Amino acid sequence: MAKPRVALDIEIPSDVKYIEQVVELATRECRELHLPPQKCSLNVPVALSEALSNAILRGNRNGKGKVRLRAVIKDDSVVFEVTDEGQDFDMDKARVEPTAENVTREEGRGLFLMHRLMDRVEHMYKRGNTVRLTLLRE
């Protein structure tokens, strides 16, 4: 069993303009690992984009502070950790399943998408929120 490898460890300012570039770096790692194409073109970019925008807009409240992204490659999985410097929040409470009744809402799909597109989503709090997204390599 190989030792986990830290493929990315980046800190960005709390500004959504950085999301696309950071997501591109993470997606490139996925392609180099030869993960299934849709994991690289849909699951990782969308789930990561959601985690980063949550960290910037909700965690750090679009203000001061940094957001850190770590990507760790393991034998059986790729793990992304997004950490902000904000207050603790209840991720499960904010998650809304789409239904025919709420399909016209303009917000509230981010957490649902993270859960649907990743194999595991965990939330931890220690001087900031960390959202850990795990994608199995299968």
Added chain:
Amino acid sequence: MSFSISKQGEVVVVDVEGQLIVGNRQELKQKVLDELERGEKKFLIDFSQTGYIDSSGLGVLVSLSKKIREQGGELRLANLNDDLQTLFELTKLDTLFQISDTRERALESF
């Protein structure tokens, strides 16, 4: 990432090049609202050159569909690739929008 706007007959066609995400969704929204304010009623958003869309981008599409409908207009979407089709199905937005396989079919559907 950019948005280009052209006119095909009576239809305003918006091409989304690159990603539609939290960082650029307002730009798309404003461009379409400007056209709506000018009196345009028929809109087609073409995703043939689009990478991925996040929840903020999806939210803007929902918002635009409401605003266009409020003004008596119509919005169609075209050229969703397999990833985008999956995204719309997961979020049930495939039930909200009229989606065509090609730009031509979308234009004919008005």
